[in-house]
Amino acid sequence: MELLPQPILDQLAANGRANQTRIEAGEDTIDFAPVVKLFTPDGGATWLLSETDPENPDIAFGLCDLGLGYPELGSVRLSVLKAHRGRLGLPIERDLHFKANAPLSTYAERAREAGGIVT
Template sequence: MSQIIPDNLREIMIHNAQEVQNELEKDHQPVVRLHSKYGKVQWLLSELDEKNEIAYGLCDLGQGKPEIGYVSLLQLESIKHARLKVPMVEMDPDFEGLYPMSVYLKAAINHKAITIDAELLKAEIGR
């Protein structure tokens, strides 16, 4: 089991995935923000397949083309700094998803990167 996301947030993500599977909800707020310590790579994740440790959300590899997709938490945890051998991906403990994922997606597409800037996100509501 992946350790990058604490149990309380994992439970929310698992619940969100179950809602999607049961066609109860499709546009959750992101639950966690993961990011690279040494780059522009980041992920806003809202759902988790507990069995396979695959998360769903907004992925930004720092190339100006953020997209919705799936990512393996185990794979993210395995990425280590080449020299220092420390984990490269960490969770932002201060992140709070305030809008549905569709708002973050619109803002990311318009700004060519994931943003958590409140003003930029507010501007996307209703567009």
């Protein structure tokens, strides 16, 4: 299974371009729903990604939880996620059944309260 197929990359890029346009216009950014959920099958890490940087599509923005009880909004390199192997040597996987039902900020608020991402 491909971690990030082209339709997902396209949506992440479109969201990033939309927010870049809003920033350049002096407007507030859009609180997009996560486009994709990634996780470590042999660990507790989870990422909910909503957009990529238009100037560097290897950098994605989203809610990152390394399984240590401190989820945070931030950026991550897609190339690092694609190359990562967990304790048992397993790669990061995409949750094929994930369907976002709220904007990223709502997931972040829930994660802070729970000490980890709740989907």
